[in-house]
Amino acid sequence: MSKLAINGGTAVRTASWPRWPQWDEREKARVLAVLDSGEWGGFNDLVHEFEQTFAKRHQAKHCITAVNGTISLEAALRVLGVGPGDEVIVPPYTFIATANAVRLVGATPVFADIEPDTYNLDVEQVEKAISKRTKAVIPVHFAGLPVDMDELMLVAREHELAILEDAAHAHGSSWHGQPMGAHGDIGSFSLQQSKNLTAGEGGILLTNDDELALKLWSFANQGRSPAGAWYEHGMLGSNLRLTGWQAGVLLAQMERMDEQLARRQANARRLNEILEEIDGPTPMRWDPRADNHAFHLYMMRYSPKKFGGLPRERFVEALRAEGVPCSTGYAQPLYKQPPLAPPHSRILPCPVAEQACREVVWLTQNLLLAEPEAMEEIGRAIVKVRENTAELM
Ligand SMILES: Cc1ncc(COP(=O)(O)O)c(C=O)c1O
Numbered sequence: 001m002s003k004l005a006i007n008g009g010t011a012v013r014t015a016s017w018p019r020w021p022q023w024d025e026r027e028k029a030r031v032l033a034v035l036d037s038g039e040w041g042g043f044n045d046l047v048h049e050f051e052q053t054f055a056k057r058h059q060a061k062h063c064i065t066a067v068n069g070t071i072s073l074e075a076a077l078r079v080l081g082v083g084p085g086d087e088v089i090v091p092p093y094t095f096i097a098t099a100n101a102v103r104l105v106g107a108t109p110v111f112a113d114i115e116p117d118t119y120n121l122d123v124e125q126v127e128k129a130i131s132k133r134t135k136a137v138i139p140v141h142f143a144g145l146p147v148d149m150d151e152l153m154l155v156a157r158e159h160e161l162a163i164l165e166d167a168a169h170a171h172g173s174s175w176h177g178q179p180m181g182a183h184g185d186i187g188s189f190s191l192q193q194s195k196n197l198t199a200g201e202g203g204i205l206l207t208n209d210d211e212l213a214l215k216l217w218s219f220a221n222q223g224r225s226p227a228g229a230w231y232e233h234g235m236l237g238s239n240l241r242l243t244g245w246q247a248g249v250l251l252a253q254m255e256r257m258d259e260q261l262a263r264r265q266a267n268a269r270r271l272n273e274i275l276e277e278i279d280g281p282t283p284m285r286w287d288p289r290a291d292n293h294a295f296h297l298y299m300m301r302y303s304p305k306k307f308g309g310l311p312r313e314r315f316v317e318a319l320r321a322e323g324v325p326c327s328t329g330y331a332q333p334l335y336k337q338p339p340l341a342p343p344h345s346r347i348l349p350c351p352v353a354e355q356a357c358r359e360v361v362w363l364t365q366n367l368l369l370a371e372p373e374a375m376e377e378i379g380r381a382i383v384k385v386r387e388n389t390a391e392l393m
Contacts, residue, residue: 042241069190144294
């Protein structure tokens with residue numbers, strides 16, 4: 001086998017990967033149209049048009065856009081009536097925004113463990129975490145894979161808990177044919193630069209509940225009501241509005257969304273097969289009820305045992321040198337970050353989340369937009385690293 005690229009050999013993949021974000025003349029035309037309209041802010045008609053388009057695509061009754069996917073979670077919690085004295089159950093393996101939003105409204109995040117083969121909230125652990133103070137659960141459809149909504153909704157109904165879906169990774173993902181975001185009470189999406197649908201920054205809230213939709217719209221618009229006067233403010237609110245520029249870009253991005261979703265899924269399916277064929281790192285379980293998976297990340301579980309004792313960090317360095325960008329993801333569960341450690345949170349034992357931080361390897365979604373042959377190259381790069389572990393120790 002040829003010399004490893006990290007030691008001066010030739011990389012398995014020398015071609016570049018698809019760029020992210022992607023854009024063309026459609027985005028340019030939309031942005032110019034907003035410029036020429038003179039209506040640059042949140043009251044540009046394109047904002048409403050984008051909200052309608054996104055709601056329809058996600059089979060939700062209402063869509064309210066926001067400045068980002070952290071503020072949108074915070075707004076959703078406020079509107080659900082979560083505040084000081086309340087607890088909200090969250091996973092410890094997610095981006096910090098999920099749990100920060102809970103603290104930002106004055107409530108306490110409670111960390112429940114995840115499933116070893118999906119890294120999504122383990123509903124049995126959620127049940128164990130429920131206390132008299134529990135008001136809501138935030139299931140994160142991590143990497144784009146839907147949480148087991150069948151089980152979670154049963155628990156939520158039994159204990160009268162609100163469900164706020166953090167769908168920041170899950171544009172277009174679906175469970176039993178229903179897109180994520182409107183399974184629970186409210187769903188929140190991020191449109192930040194790395195996300196599968198992006199305007200650089202931005203957030204989205206979906207709900208099927210008329211009253212919650214009205215409250216969300218009002219909170220996002222300084223407490224106004226849609227029919228009220230401009231300087232009439234019936235409730236406490238803020239300004240969460242997305243701009244016309246962003247809506248223009250997003251409408252163009254939406255035109256590519258389904259083609260990109262299909263391509264990522266086809267490549268992920270093939271990569272799953274390849275990893276099995278080569279007995280490589282273990283891909284995550286793709287629940288058949290998750291009939292669409294956005295694959296914001298492609299994750300695999302690395303075991304040094306399969307690689308002659310090679311530490312994960314060395315594996316990642318060697319794989320990168322072979323032309324496959326990858327990373328080890330979060331170094332620690334969220335409750336180890338100072339703002340989320342006790343007394344700011346309550347923690348159930350989370351051995352699975354701790355193991356996830358030690359074992360996972362992440363590939364970002366743009367790799368799955370490459371030509372199908374690129375998946376074979378990822379497989380060949382992994383095999384090459386494994387056959388040359390002696391060079392790396
Ligand atoms: C799971 C999750 N939730 C929330 C957010 C917050 O989104 P934003 O960066 O738009 O504030 C992110 C984004 O990075 C995320 O990954």
